[in-house]
Amino acid sequence: MYHTPEAAERLYIGPLTEDRIELLRxxxxxxxxxxxxxxxxxxCxxxxxxxxxxxxxxxxxxxxxRGWISALVEYAVQRADRRVP
Structure with missing residues (x-):
């Protein structure tokens, strides 16, 4: 499925801070x-x-x-590793 840039941005949780990691855990x-x-x-x-x-x-x-949350974290980590804004 394709998304507009605006819609795709809503699928991204942003940088993983300690507070965000704790919430996700x-x-x-x-x-x-x-x-x-x-x-x-x-x-979701x-x-x-x-x-x-x-x-x-x-x-x-x-x-x-749990699978959805894990996928969000994995994507956030990959995005951070690529230094994508």
Whole structure:
């Protein structure tokens, strides 16, 4: 999927300060995307749990959120390594 530069910028969390890293760690630990969305002004992707039971569905959602947070961090690190503004 292609994004305009303005839309793409909303997918980026900016430089990883100690406060941001701590927030991301805590959100990853508990599997909650909302504080990340609020703090960085970005939206989490929509997830589709495939589990059969409510417990399996919750585990799917938490894993999706953790994957999304991990991807945000990985992109921020790569962007910082390339010295992209």
């Amino acid at each position: 805590e959100c990853w630990r508990i599997g909650d995307h909302r504080p990340v969305e609020i703090a960085f002004g970005i939206r 992707h929509h997830y589709r749990p495939v589990g059969v039971t409510p417990e399996e569905q919750l585990a799917d959602i938490i894993n999706d959120v």
